Amino acid sequence: MEQQYNKITIKKSTIIFKYKEPAKDYFYIILKGKVTAYNVFYQNYDIHYKEGDIIGLISSIINEPYYSTIESNEDTEVLKIYVQDLAKIDNYKLIDKISNYLSSIFETWLSKYYSLITNNKVNLYNKEDIVTMANIYKNRGFTDASYKICNGCIKLFKDDIHINEAKKLIINTRPIAKPTRIEENVYSIKKGYCLYTEIEPSSYIYMIRSGKVGIYSIIDSKAVVRSIYSSNYIINYYKPVLDYKPLFTTAIVLEDSVIEIIEKDLMENIINRDNKFINNYIKATAAKINNTILKIKALSAKELNEKLIILIYSFIKMDTLFEKNKNVRLYYSIDDIKNILNIDTPNNEIFQILEQLKHMRIDKSENITINNYENFFREYENYII
Numbered sequence: 001m002e003q004q005y006n007k008i009t010i011k012k013s014t015i016i017f018k019y020k021e022p023a024k025d026y027f028y029i030i031l032k033g034k035v036t037a038y039n040v041f042y043q044n045y046d047i048h049y050k051e052g053d054i055i056g057l058i059s060s061i062i063n064e065p066y067y068s069t070i071e072s073n074e075d076t077e078v079l080k081i082y083v084q085d086l087a088k089i090d091n092y093k094l095i096d097k098i099s100n101y102l103s104s105i106f107e108t109w110l111s112k113y114y115s116l117i118t119n120n121k122v123n124l125y126n127k128e129d130i131v132t133m134a135n136i137y138k139n140r141g142f143t144d145a146s147y148k149i150c151n152g153c154i155k156l157f158k159d160d161i162h163i164n165e166a167k168k169l170i171i172n173t174r175p176i177a178k179p180t181r182i183e184e185n186v187y188s189i190k191k192g193y194c195l196y197t198e199i200e201p202s203s204y205i206y207m208i209r210s211g212k213v214g215i216y217s218i219i220d221s222k223a224v225v226r227s228i229y230s231s232n233y234i235i236n237y238y239k240p241v242l243d244y245k246p247l248f249t250t251a252i253v254l255e256d257s258v259i260e261i262i263e264k265d266l267m268e269n270i271i272n273r274d275n276k277f278i279n280n281y282i283k284a285t286a287a288k289i290n291n292t293i294l295k296i297k298a299l300s301a302k303e304l305n306e307k308l309i310i311l312i313y314s315f316i317k318m319d320t321l322f323e324k325n326k327n328v329r330l331y332y333s334i335d336d337i338k339n340i341l342n343i344d345t346p347n348n349e350i351f352q353i354l355e356q357l358k359h360m361r362i363d364k365s366e367n368i369t370i371n372n373y374e375n376f377f378r379e380y381e382n383y384i385i
Contacts, residue, residue: 006080007031010072016055019069020385023059026082029097030055033076037068041297042112048073054101061086061286062321065385067293086282087275092268095278102285109292110226116299117342118219130156130199131165133218137250138169140223144176145194145216145250152200179259186260195235195251195259202251204261206235207277211257212331216250224339227291228254228315228331232322234281236264254331280322287321290314294384298341301383305353307341309383312360316373330368 010016016028019040030053037047037055047068049055059066060083089095130153138146150170154163176194179187186209189195196202198217206213208231215226215235226249229235235251253259262270270277294314301307312330319328332340334347354362359376361369370376377384 005085008078008080010076010078012072012074012076014072016070016072017059017066017068019067020065022065023063024056025060025084026080027054027056027060028078028080029053031077031079033078034073035070035076036073037070039068041067041293041300045112047108052097054098057098057101058105058286058289061283062290062317064290064317067290087279089278092271095271098282099285102282102289106285106289106292109289109296113292113296113299114217114219116296117224117340131169132221133198134166134169134173136218136221136223137216138173142192142194142216142223142250142252143173144192145197145252147173147175148194149197149199149250152197156199179261182258185262186258189253189257189259191253191255191257193253195253197250198248201248203264205264205267206251207260207262207280208233208235209258209260211259212254213257213259214252214254214331216252217248219339222339223250225332225336227288227318229284230319230323232280233284234277236281236285283321287318291318295340304343304345304350305357306383307343308337308350308353309357309380311337311340312357312368312370313377313380313384316370316376320373326372326374328370328373330370332368334366 010033016035017024019038030049030051032051035049035055037049039045039047049070055070055078056066058064086098130149134146134149134153137143137149147170150166150173153166154170157163176190176192179189179193182188189211195206195213196204208229210231212228212230213233213235214228216223217226218224291314294310294317298307298310298314301310315330315332316328319330334350337350338345338347351362351366354360354368357376358379359371359373361371363369
């Protein structure tokens with residue numbers, strides 16, 4: 001690995017990457033030494049990195065300004081890797097290292113975000129309250145998720161009296177039709193189908209060929225959408241390392257979709273034969289992290305219009321990561337927006353603000369469309385950076 005990439009030495013007290021500056025086209029893996037990332041947008045939260053850690057990767061991949069300032073604490077040796085070379089990497093251990101790093105950072109920032117919006121500390125993940133979760137999804141219209149949560153409850157607590165409520169609910173809850181196989185590992189999946197739930201982790205990787213998939217968690221007795229993913233996104237369910245329940249998720253197909261479903265054990269084989277998979281997987285995970293950081297920034301903004309602009313920007317960035325359509329229709333409802341921002345502002349007040357924003361259109365069905373997202377970015381750049 002050291003022969004393939006440039007090894008350089010960074011002197012003590014060097015500002016390696018600076019908050020808000022445009023991203024470079026490379027990142028570093030630390031070989032020796034220590035650095036600190038200063039995250040001023042979140043309670044002056046510092047992250048310390050050491051040998052084996054990766055810095056500068058997220059912003060460089062998605063070409064977003066750096067969200068933290070990173071400084072060397074001592075003379076530090078690093079490997080310099082250019083983003084364009086990621087797709088050429090054939091070293092599975094290095095890809096796995098990058099993947100694990102991204103998962104760890106993703107989980108860290110998600111936990112920070114959820115800690116900001118979680119008011120009710122009641123645990124809905126014990127056996128008495130799993131049915132409450134199922135009812136929340138059913139009331140939201142996600143009957144297949146409700147059915148599978150009840151079914152999971154019955155499997156987990158076979159001889160427990162509490163499963164009677166789950167059995168009652170499941171009788172009156174109709175599941176969505178099972179996926180139809182199109183070709184090997186590729187399925188046509190109907191709107192509303194639940195891929196996995198918060199109480200039953202998945203052992204598969206989901207590669208969206210077409211369609212939309214929403215990722216949800218129950219927060220304060222509400223189904224809060226983490227994100228909505230479209231074509232080319234890769235969903236890799238993993239059991240969180242942190243024992244923090246909001247990190248567990250339920251995945252629901254939001255429109256008729258075509259999805260490739262692969263066992264996680266086969267991931268190494270995929271990486272060895274498909275460079276596009278590597279590129280998309282790393283790019284998608286970096287975008288998810290950036291999306292979470294933007295949500296934290298939106299929560300920290302003082303004015304509601306600022307919160308909405310930052311949040312909508314985060315939606316657009318996710319939706320245009322792989323497909324650069326000028327006009328972007330958002331699949332988030334006003335209730336989704338309120339839940340993400342943890343606000344109870346009346347809907348009409350939110351609509352009034354949205355209608356005042358440039359390059360945006362809201363139809364009679366309350367669907368939000370951005371007309372030429374690049375113009376939107378230029379118009380509100382100062383709010384976002």
